[in-house]
Amino acid sequence: MSDFWGLYNYWIAIFLMMVGFYNVIARGNLIKKLIGLNIFQTSVFLLYISMGKVEGGSAPIVGAGISSFSNPLPHVLILTAIVVGVATTSVGLALVVRIKEAYGTIEEDELIAQESVTQ
Amino acid sequence: MSNFVDIALLAFLALVALAVTRTLNLFATVALTGIYSLLMASIFTTLDAVDVAFTEAAVGAGISTVLFLATMALTTSHEKPHHHHNWAAIMATLITGSALVYGTLDMPHFGDPQAPIHQHVAPHYIEISPNEIGVPNMVTSVLATYRGYDTLGETAVIFTACMAVLLLLQRDRRGGNRNVMAVPDADQRRGGQSMQHAMILRVFSKFFIPLIFLFGLYVQFHGDYGPGGGFQAGVIFASGFILYTLVFGLEKARQVIPPRTLQALVAFGLLLYAGTGIATLVMGGQFLEYKALAHEATHGEHLGILFIELGVGITVAAVMTTIFFTFAGRGRS
Numbered sequence: 001m002s003d004f005w006g007l008y009n010y011w012i013a014i015f016l017m018m019v020g021f022y023n024v025i026a027r028g029n030l031i032k033k034l035i036g037l038n039i040f041q042t043s044v045f046l047l048y049i050s051m052g053k054v055e056g057g058s059a060p061i062v063g064a065g066i067s068s069f070s071n072p073l074p075h076v077l078i079l080t081a082i083v084v085g086v087a088t089t090s091v092g093l094a095l096v097v098r099i100k101e102a103y104g105t106i107e108e109d110e111l112i113a114q115e116s117v118t119q
Numbered sequence: 120m121s122n123f124v125d126i127a128l129l130a131f132l133a134l135v136a137l138a139v140t141r142t143l144n145l146f147a148t149v150a151l152t153g154i155y156s157l158l159m160a161s162i163f164t165t166l167d168a169v170d171v172a173f174t175e176a177a178v179g180a181g182i183s184t185v186l187f188l189a190t191m192a193l194t195t196s197h198e199k200p201h202h203h204h205n206w207a208a209i210m211a212t213l214i215t216g217s218a219l220v221y222g223t224l225d226m227p228h229f230g231d232p233q234a235p236i237h238q239h240v241a242p243h244y245i246e247i248s249p250n251e252i253g254v255p256n257m258v259t260s261v262l263a264t265y266r267g268y269d270t271l272g273e274t275a276v277i278f279t280a281c282m283a284v285l286l287l288l289q290r291d292r293r294g295g296n297r298n299v300m301a302v303p304d305a306d307q308r309r310g311g312q313s314m315q316h317a318m319i320l321r322v323f324s325k326f327f328i329p330l331i332f333l334f335g336l337y338v339q340f341h342g343d344y345g346p347g348g349g350f351q352a353g354v355i356f357a358s359g360f361i362l363y364t365l366v367f368g369l370e371k372a373r374q375v376i377p378p379r380t381l382q383a384l385v386a387f388g389l390l391l392y393a394g395t396g397i398a399t400l401v402m403g404g405q406f407l408e409y410k411a412l413a414h415e416a417t418h419g420e421h422l423g424i425l426f427i428e429l430g431v432g433i434t435v436a437a438v439m440t441t442i443f444f445t446f447a448g449r450g451r452s
């Protein structure tokens with residue numbers, strides 16, 4: 001039982017990662033793919049932050065009467081990754097907008113059909 | 120108790136992710152991802168990552184939701200229904216997922232202080248950095264000093280992403296041959312969509328926007344002592360501007376901060392960061408070795424952190440606002 005709760009956080013992270021992965025590979029709508037990619041990305045954030053947690057620890061800011069801290073390094077990595085993530089997502093969304101303007105659709109199967117006609 | 124909260128929040132998170140997969144209406148999906156991010160931010164708070172929670176709340180529940188909505192306004196809000204399950208994809212996710220779960224079986228348990236991750240550089244950051252750098256928030260000192268190169272690189276990535284969005288979306292759709300007659304028409308159509316006539320929203324946002332900016336400034340300049348820093352302050356500032364734009368319309372927002380000024384700020388923040396590095400070189404230190412900036416080591420560290428966090432904050436705020444303006448402006452031409 002302790003095994004189960006000890007690994008619960010990681011398993012939820014894996015579950016979220018797989019949900020995101022499924023949306024990326026199985027869905028034809030490009031916006032849905034990007035949402036899936038976002039879920040995939042946040043699952044990695046969850047994994048890192050979960051690993052950084054120390055039982056009984058506190059947020060890594062020095063204060064009176066606090067002696068045990070969680071690991072600050074994953075926090076730094078993920079903090080910057082979130083902002084970089086939204087910046088790169090917006091590049092993806094910009095591409096989606098251009099694809100819509102060029103092809104009139106953002107469904108993958110229709111895009112492939114149009115491409116094969118023009119060839 | 121906190122463990123129980125953690126378990127319940129994570130279960131909710133999994134449910135919301137499933138709901139995202141099953142919903143075909145993209146508006147509903149994006150609303151769900153807003154909830155998802157808010158849950159994620161709460162989990163980060165229970166896991167002691169307060170700085171990360173700040174960022175996730177402002178980025179996930181704020182900026183990225185608005186960007187998705189803006190994209191849907193330009194494309195479509197409905198996903199084409201598929202009546203068959205994609206068994207190949209389900210098998211691929213199941214196999215990958217089981218392999219990953221098998222991999223976790225050897226992992227140290229959640230919260231274990233003896234885990235290898237806590238043995239390598241973390242003790243140095245926790246025990247020595249408050250005296251070496253003189254900054255109580257270890258996340259800030261790691262971000263700005265020990266990993267200052269990474270952070271510079273990440274700021275450059277954000278800058279590059281902004282350039283990419285501008286290149287993709289800013290050009291006029293028909294080779295610069297903008298149809299002038301169509302613009303007032305489109306303006307009227309959009310004017311109806313901005314919330315200018317919603318009185319409650321207008322009054323409340325007028326009341327809240329100054330508070331958001333004030334809080335952004337606090338997060339920016341108090342980041343050494345409490346949770347906060349340039350990344351968090353940047354996204355909080357940007358969400359204030361985005362709220363203003365949503366309520367009062369793009370034209371008014373462009374009068375407040377002209378896009379040219381914003382684009383100059385995008386570059387200025389990154390230059391301020393890199394310039395701090397050059398300044399340390401000129402003053403006899405290594406690149407981004409802030410000790411060289413003042414006679415006393417911790418004083419120099421404080422100055423260096425102040426400058427680079429300011430650079431990060433300016434670039435992040437300007438990039439996020441520019442990206443939003445670019446998406447919002449695309450529908451008008």
